[in-house]
Amino acid sequence: MTDPVSKEAPAGDQVFRRMRIAPAYKAVSAEIERIILSGALEPGAPLPTEQELAQQFGVNRSTLREAIRQVEQEGLVERREGRRLFVALPGLTDFAPRAMRALVLQQATFHELWQVAVVLEPLAAQLAASAARDDDLQALAANLARMDALAQQAAADNAGAEAQRQAALIELDVQFHALVARAGRNRALMLAREPVSLLYNATLSRMQEQLPQMHARNLAAHRHILDALRRHDAERAEHWMRKHIVDFQRGFVLAQLDMHVPVSMAE
16 A cells, blocks of 8 residues: 655656855855954954964865955955955945946936935935034035135136046035035945945036036035035035035936936946
């Protein structure tokens, strides 16, 4: 008599799936990352030597070095004092380029970036109105003064010099917004807005070619924003930043640029 519960698998059916085993260097890099993120090793703490790490993980030196390269690319470790490895604190320069590449590969559009900016930038200004310190306000004032001086310079006879002046104006514009975000002391917001802000750089260059009045309008908005921050007026700071970002969208239209085109790293 046969057991009605037990059945033999039909011939040819595959019961087990092929296992996907990660390369050893990925397993090692993941473990180093896990230990750092757990707080067991704080920023600035030295790691064991490569030889010691290879022995502890039970891998050869070439596998360990490839793992270390992975962790370095994440900004979690850095080499100091010769070749010694130390735990690092990842910053915007580590995060933003990867996020930018992801946005480009996902074919995010300028309109999508603007939808994010019109929320994050006013929020950054609102937070900065409460949290800004004297050094933040001084940095913003210095940025505004440099932008004002450059904007008032006559167009250079030399095309190369004029291109440098225009590039400097755009850099100062982007920097102003980064300084406002920094003054708000919200690290999550700073990380969220940075890649979006940087992807606008190439578009700003195209806009200023079509809209010579752009820098004057930027300066006026920046003055209002800084004034609100000095007064610690969160409502006014948020209002002028939102007005500024909405004005940026109008500039897109006036410059006859298509906001629904996917962004790129450079144009």
